Amino acid sequence: MAPDSIFEDEAEVFHDIEVLEEDYTPDTILCRDEVMTEYINVLKPIYKGRPPQNAFLYGDTGVGKTAVTNHLTTQLEADIRQKNEDIERQHEQSEQETEEQTQPAVEPDAVDSAAPVDLTIVKVNCQNLTSTGERTSSYQVAIALVNELRPPKDMIASTGYAPQAVYSMLYEEMDALGGTVLVILDEVDRIGADDTILYELPRARANEKVENARIGLIGISNDYTFRSNLSPKVKDTLCETEIKFPAYNAMQLREILRDRASRALYDNTYGDDVIALCAALATRESSGSARKAINLLRRAGEIAENDGRTTILEADVHEAKDDLEYGDMVDSITDQDAHKRYVLAAVAHLSNADATPARVKEVHRAYRAVAESYAADPLSQRGMYNHLTKLAMLGFLTSHDNNEGIKGGQYYEFEFSDEVDRSKVREAFESMGHSWHDVRIHGS
Ligand SMILES: Nc1ncnc2c1ncn2[C@@H]1O[C@H](COP(=O)(O)OP(=O)(O)OP(=O)(O)O)[C@@H](O)[C@H]1O
Ligand SMILES: [Mg+2]
Missing domain, CATH: 1.10.10.10 (Winged helix-like DNA-binding domain superfamily/Winged helix DNA-binding domain)
Incomplete structure (x- = not known):
């Protein structure tokens, strides 16, 4: 059957290509059990209504730092919502029971100790915070945080304020929110040598900059030199807990890819040889990056589709590798x-x-x-x-x-x-x- 439109492909391999997009958050995180346990321990105090901890996450590019963070913070918010609903229900129940003068089902003390948790998560990716191409700084990150917390009509411009004025605005917003404010700075190495914000935030309460809010800070980076060059006072607080994300090996990448492929591609459009090749290339040439493995599979699928085939071949993966390298080179020129x-x-x-x-x-x-x-x-x-x-x-x-x-x-x-x-x-x-x-x- 001839396609109706020139934009139609005779053969399709993708069932749902969005599953292979960069911003897709997988429902299940595979092969990261150890890291997840450490990370969950960092977040537990928040769930329990205790003061939040700070943490620094590091590891090569494409090893799941952002994906795991998104997954766990979404889960944390959902669980806290559930906990607060339960507490509220118990309160209502016990009030009703007191009115009816029957024996309360729940000890009043138990209700009081389980206070609802008030959590706000603010995430900022420190990459490209400036439009002028200059490096992101602590100052720019502080402005981005203020703007995250403010409604659009009250946002501030990225220049023209004294740094202390920006920090004051930030603390004011946080204090107005109260409760726990968890700040997550992804690609935090983009702030370069000036790491002011990384020691300002964790100390804000001790330094009486905020009264009502309890601030937790999570920094994420794939730049090892940034980590080792952090000033000692930042290391003391931010790196209270360090979580290293190790690179994936080829076996792990296969497992991650098989799962992604089963959601993204039609059955019988790919074999285990294709999965294994994507995993092997990503291990060998991109130090175990899941991003690279997924991108290879996606590009190989596109190459097959453009060629009118419903089967992805190993040759498509090799061609995909060349295509992606071309793109990587263009990106690294852009970075200069x-x-x-x-x-x-x-x-x-x-x-x-x-x-x-x-x-x-x-x-x-x-x-x-x-x-x-x-x-x-x-x-x-x-x-x-x-x-x-x-x-x-x-x-x-x-x-x-x-x-x-x-x-x-x-x-x-x-x-x-x-x-x-x-x-x-x-x-x-x-x-x-x-x-x-x-x-x-x-x-x-
Ligand atoms: N354990 C995993 N299970 C499922 N998918 C994963 C896993 N780890 C990574 N991915 C996927 O691989 C891609 C890259 O992961 P992610 O963006 O989290 O890397 P990163 O460590 O933040 O890298 P960078 O330092 O470059 O920001 C994403 O599409 C993510 O969904
Ligand atoms: Mg990331």
Whole structure:
């Protein structure tokens, strides 16, 4: 049967593709029993109405830090709701029974000791809190928290306030809420060297900044250097409990994938070979990331569908791997600071003009034109050279050492490494919303 629309596929493998989306929260968390036990112990005091604890969660990318956090906080909120309803029901019952002057079914003391729990959870992902591309700071996180707690009409702008004023607003909002306020800062390493907020929040009550609220703080990071560079006073409080999320091994990834696949894909569209290959590649090349394993499966499914097949092949997984690596490279270009991106754009223009490998002077000339085309002040050749060598160190560029003896002297030439080409640089610029400017390469 021919499809009715050009957008229709003759064959489909996805039963519910949303199950493979990044923001999908799985109902069941597999292979994380130990970590979950530790995490539940951190959250237990909240459920019991005791002062909250602080914790720091760390582990490589894609090992379930965010997924487990979402799962457990949702569960905590649901269980507290249930507990409060039960308490209220008991209260009503005992009041009724007192009125009827019958023997109370529940000891009055028992009712009083089980006070309802008042919990507010505020989650902020510290990644990309600024629109201007500068690094997120404690200040920006404090503003984001204020805005999370305020109705839209009272939100504040991300600049123009003294830091202390922002903290005052934050404490005021928290105190107005009262009860337990659990602050969860995901990707907390984005705040960089200034970790003020991480020692402000856990100490707010002791320092009499808040009276009614009890603040708990959970920080999440995949950056080990951030963890080891935290100031001692932050380590004392935030890292009261540390929970390490280990990488998944191939067996565990298979189990997670099988579960996801059974919800996302039609039966008989994939075999265990495909699951095993996704798991193996994610273990070997992405240090046990469940995200990578899931993305590989999803992309492989799309490749099969686009090809009009209802079966995913191992070859689709290999192709998926190449596709995703391309995307990863574009992302890591996007992550570089502006001058490094201009340098990469300069090398892209030189390569387009067949002028690579290029000498530093030539790269600088192209770089200057690029920077100016984006209305930025170009760095001197020496300033740019630092970025150029960093980019070579990071594997974006390759440098060649040329020695022409007495006649030409020694000089370096630069070109893209095998993993990068100009289309990736251009794609990175465009994905950031910057149009790609054509720059004239002199002498070409
Ligand atoms: N144990 C698990 N069971 C089911 N799904 C999981 C499990 N662990 C991770 N996942 C899934 O893998 C993906 C990545 O997990 P998650 O986002 O939690 O990683 P992360 O540790 O927060 O990584 P990052 O440091 O990059 O933020 C998500 O789609 C998540 O649902
Ligand atoms: Mg995460």
